[in-house]
Amino acid sequence: MQGAVARRRSLTKTDFLNLKIPFPPLDDQIRIAHLLGKVEGLIAQRKQHLQQLDDLIKSIFLGMFGDPVRNEKGWDKPELKAFGKISTGNTPPRNEPANYDDDFIEWIKTDNITGDAVFVTPSTEHLSEVGARKARTVTAGALLVACIAGSVESIGRAALTNRMVSFNQQINAIQPGRDVSPLYLYGLLKLSRAYIQSHAAKGMKKILTKGDFEKITMIKPPFELQNQFAVVVEKVEALKSRYQQSLTDLEALYGALSQQAFKGELDLSRVTLPATSIEGEKTVAAAVPAPITTPVIELPDTDLLLPALQDRTQLAPLLRFWLEAYRTQLGSAAFSLERFIAAAQARLAELHPDNDFALGASDYEQIKTWVFEALSTGSLVQAINVSHYDENTGEAVSGNMIELKANQS
Structure with a gap:
């Protein structure tokens, strides 16, 4: 790179063309592409399977309860505060280090609500026992919903807790009552995200206050039906977990193979390739499976x-x-x-x-x-x-x- 100012430094065409990079023989290039292409195909399959399982849960919900906004099946449609206790998180004072000097309890932020996982992801930040006494906490089975965000698209992301956690002020939590299944509540809000977003303030910062949030009306079918849906979701999520682990393993394998292949640490001669004839040259393997x-x-x-x-x-x-x-x-x-x-x-x-x-x-x-x-x-x-x-x-x-x-x- 050339130039005195970092943000204006550039790479000239001449310098770019003079860069030295590892350049294995053509046969080895083809073998590497073929090998990595096989793993990429498996990764694509796993992602497709995960999407199909998500679509299955959505289809089952709609089949059992209908569209949650149109409510064509005529379920009771009370305000969200009828589903359980609603609370807004907070941030214990940052200027008191004792609030954060231990890992007594996870402090969940909106980054831990991914939108495609049923449960909140592990938090990198924790509160001490002192900080936890100043925080808002929920137990396992609570639904955390992103209600303050920079864009309206981020409003309404939801995930359940499978452990006790604390959470910040960008999140509203619903601790379900005895007549509400947590997994039903999760499915309900996931399919109602656009409807929830329509209740957010339209300013520069998109906000859905606790008062506005708890007044949103949602369908509430009988508890027995909610539980039937929950049983199906548990089975599908168990299958998703296995596919997700397989995807993680395949992505790790792809990274390891890439590093080893380009460092010359793989015995590429053991890779069997389909062959195609190139005019004027010896037969070589097809580069892409x-x-x-x-x-x-x-x-x-x-x-x-x-x-x-x-x-x-x-x-x-x-x-x-x-x-x-x-x-x-x-x-x-x-x-x-x-x-x-x-x-x-x-x-x-x-x-x-x-x-x-x-x-x-x-x-x-x-x-x-x-x-x-x-x-x-x-x-x-x-x-x-x-x-x-x-x-x-x-x-x-x-x-x-x-x-x-x-x-x-």
């Missing part, structure tokens, strides 16, 4: 569902209807029994969360029968999977597995 084409399975609602839930002998028509819907969505992807079963089970839970319905061995037989019929009619075809591509010829090398695919002709 094929994109993941696994479709998201969308199983439509149908009048066949309710009879199947009431009488298991009526399940076969429903499964056949959903299997045909899945087949039309396959594209070039292979048919997967496991993915279909998971999608069907999730759809059953979404449409009828109060019905503890599980697919069993007899249902697998129904699916197997449909598969054989689809093969006989040609709507499904058998194909040998591709294990890898020969580096010298660029030709696909067959694996040792049979895949079922939709007939594209």
Whole structure:
């Protein structure tokens, strides 16, 4: 960089072109791109799965309770203060160091309410026991809502507590009453965020005071229904937790592989690559792996569902209807029994969360029968999977597995 003033320093084109950087052979560049591309594909899959689970919770809420603002199902719609005790956080005096000289209790700020996590994230700042006596605290199960922010988009972010915490004055808390499920309250405010934002002051600093906040009206269905929703959310969140950990591990793996690859610490010769012929040169591997084409399975609602839930002998028509819907969505992807079963089970839970319905061995037989019929009619075809591509010829090398695919002709 050149220039006397830091903010006006620049890098000239000549200096830029003269920079020395590690430049591995072309084959190694391709291998690195291929390897990292594989991990990037897995990361993209995990993110897609997490988004699908968020969408599932939203769909279940709307199916059970309807739109919380329009209230087309006619639920009671009291003010928020009817849902529990509402309080605003505060900041113990900063000029008294004793308030902050220990980690007795977490002091939560709006940064700890991410908007996509059910629970507040761990705080980096804590209060001492002395500071905690001057602070506002809530126990596990309270909902913390961002009510003071620089932009209206940040108003209404909400997260639950799973531990006792203190919190600052930018946050209003609802400690739910005995007739309110914390997870229902979380889902309610998450789907009502724009509605909440409409109550904020429109000045330079967007503020939703405690007085205005507690007067917002919200739907309040029976406690039993709230609990049914909460049971489903707990199951979905357990699955999300596993996917999130997998995503974290994959991102760490990507970072480690990147560092090792560009430092020359990986044995890249062990990376098997598909090959393509480049005119006038030897055969080299394709730099970018094929994109993941696994479709998201969308199983439509149908009048066949309710009879199947009431009488298991009526399940076969429903499964056949959903299997045909899945087949039309396959594209070039292979048919997967496991993915279909998971999608069907999730759809059953979404449409009828109060019905503890599980697919069993007899249902697998129904699916197997449909598969054989689809093969006989040609709507499904058998194909040998591709294990890898020969580096010298660029030709696909067959694996040792049979895949079922939709007939594209």
